[in-house]
Amino acid sequence: MSKFQPLESYLDRSGTYHLLPFRFEPLDGEEVVLTNTVGEFTFLTREKLNDLVHHRLKPSDSDYTALRSRHFIREDGDEASLELLALKTRTKLSKLANFTNLHLFVVSLRCDHSCQYCQVSRQSEDKDAFDMTRETADNALELVFRSPNPAIKIEFQGGEPLLNFDLIRYVVEKAERRGHVEGRDLEFVITTTLALATDEILEYCRDHYIYLSSSLDGPEDLHNKNRARPGRDSHARFVAGLQRARDIVGYDSVSALMTTSPASLNRVRDIVDEYVKHGFSGIFLRHLSPYGFAMKTKSFQAYNAERWLQFYKEGLDYILELNKAGLPFTEYYSSLILTKMLTSSDPGFVDLMNPAGAGIAAVVFNYDGEVYASDESRMLREMGDTTFRLGNVYENTYEQIFTNDALLSALEDSFTGSAPMCSDCAFEPWCGAEPVFHHAMYGDVLGRKPESEFCRRMMGVTKHLLDIMRRDAEAKEIFMRWVNRC
Template sequence: MVHIFKNNGYNIVLDVNSGSVHVVDEIVYDLIPSVEEILTGMFGTAQIPENEEDSEISKELLRKVTDAVVAKGTSYPESEVEEAVEEILSLRQAGLLYTDDIYENYVEEFKTRDTVIKALCLNIAHDCNLRCKYCFADEGEYHGRKAMMTFEVGKAALDFLVKNSGDRHNLEVDFFGGEPLMNWEVVKQIVEYGRSIEKEAGKNFRFTITTNGTLLTKEILDYCNKEMGNIVLSIDGRKEVNDKMRPNAAGHGMYDMIVPKYLEVAKSRHQLRYFVRGTFTHNNLDFAEDVKHLADLGFKQISMEPVVAKPEDWYAIKEEDLPQLKEEYDKLAKIYLQYRKEGKGFNFFHFNIDLSGGPCVAKRLSGCGSGCEYVGVTPWGDIYPCHQFVGNEDFIMGNVFEGIKRTDIQQQFKESNVYSRPECQKCFARYYCSGGCSANAYNFNGNINTVYKEGCELQRKRIECAIMIKAALAEEAEVKNAG
């Protein structure tokens, strides 16, 4: 599969199966689909049989394909067509274009892999001091069950993780809520217990925390800087946007309170190992301005996610919003490059993709690994496939004291991958998003082996922008080196 697209002046060709990216001129860009069609017509596949080419492209094959392209009709001179076809066939011969799907034969083996849990999301607090309008966790209470995790449950959760992590050395534990800082003493007790068993267990815990920042103090920050590998700080961008969607129980916005605290977090962590993370909705479709605002405040690690909401919700992203949102991602990509050029560069989470190697095969196929490599734990110890399934009792897999009892649920998630989702078969982005979010798929379609279509549309645009940025940076480096 080949995906071609134009973005901010670049003609980009992505060979989906190999992950190779090419920036090409207009004629090669125009002819790549025709050459693929012609090769498929000649050989039944875009793959060229070995007897049709030796160490160099045979003149006979080159002439056949060139003649077929010309016969189809083209505005380019035949000599230029032949040169472009030769370049295209050379890329194919080098294994950089029209390549085989090397993962499909692996998927059956992948589905029977041993289950190794490497990450927990600990819902340390089913309560929150904010009343965010779009909160999937129902104001932190997860459908009416307010609770705080005890140390005993947290301790059992870490023991469960160690027991089920196989030979894996590095283990991830995220303190989530509600608002985790409402249960701060227990957070510290769990961290201290984890540190006390690391050496004997042969493990290394990497703790992270997600917070709305309202209860953050210098003492808490000092502790986080010592023990937390990452801190996620919730803010939606501009003051008017944030305060409309993220008020406290009295209806007051928290922007003025949290921004100075967040800036101190960023400074104290040397602009690393944190993210300011926002949500955009139907009410701020110009979300690039919110990202720009956060960058202008001085934040270097930024994430901004589209809201996931029921269609009838007043803030939900609608299908008719998608064209504007795609334009906004293009605008954000330009801002990203311009700020970098001006020495004010920042990282945007969804533009961070690795084109040199990318994730391992398992990551490409399974994504986040919810339900089999990653699970969510409630304050009373129930285990769910991830924090977004909490509250749907059909997905209770077991508990941290007795382990996983519903292995059928675990197997269902283990078998969910880009090949189990029919919509992914035609999608160029499948090895970057790995099929998307299972919780979103279930909540919108009642089946984890489907996709959340609006989310897919935006994911594809983000990936195109990310690839364009890589192309622009590579071009910039080439010019610099040449000078």
């Protein structure tokens, strides 16, 4: 005699169930994707969706089990579904309680490069009026340590921040002393081309556990075209600096980021191969942003979201080929979105946060003491728009800066959970609010969603990832490995 009754004995014979909140989006003529409030998803045929909403789905149906386990439906007395949904919601939003983690210090606008898509209105090397002073840094650090977040990340940006390395030393050592007293978990990053990284600088980075974030746009000819400097040797300087940095600071202490210029669009395989050649474990296929010289040189207008999506899809397909051939390699933009799709956590990437990450996840202290809601806000200021200026380290208190109407209104008005055309979008749980981008492009923080390049990119990427997971089980396993490494 069996110790257990068959599965049918445990099913609800009444066939009654209650719908929990969900959205759906057609993927083709036959299938739709359903998403719930925490980003869990499932695929259904249109016929099954019709049965679901009319309460005709039978408990014996395999889709019924999937829908119940992923919190799309619940049965009478099934309180666990609501409790689990609430728990997952709290988990997704848990990072908000700690408030600002990333603090960007723009220590100099001076730079030795003249990149055609530069977003920060760089200045020539001899203009030391564009360097942050110690007094400005002191005031900024006072605001940094007012953050309730136990983990403080300070990232030094420019221009080329190594041109003001003495100030970096000063900030690092002062922050270390205070962080030790307060028990803070400190992390430091320098965003640099590596062209000016001497052994002395690199040894200091090693001794103080400073990470280095650099730029590599592709093979030598493409990199030199995108990132011009006197001597036309930016690629050679990057390669030499990368090797020295890995030897001195540590192999995993150096990362690289690319930007898709018009010249990059037909060369995504070459770009990926260059990253593989130099031993990187992944790449972020990053699009241009509408700020600074990217607008003045018309680089941003040179391609639209659809053309970038072609570039991205070709690159992702090639990266999947490499993984299937036995070479682990990650596309980081995809992995950020996949983490939101396939796990209960949120990676906290500022551009994909909701509420928007501006101010509440990252804040910028400019070289002149001005405080901005995000790096993009600071770039917008360099174009003459002060909408997202939050205050000044000499003039305003922590409370005044972080309760500034420029910040609070932007966060509230761009919140995708209540924004028109976002609140009923199936991809909303995986998306983010981008108030600065939409303000820059359309003059308001919400933007016009049917015309939004941000929305087109996000929907294009998300649909492509869903399509891959529907038809390619091996690729889905690769995606799971990517998100579990994050």
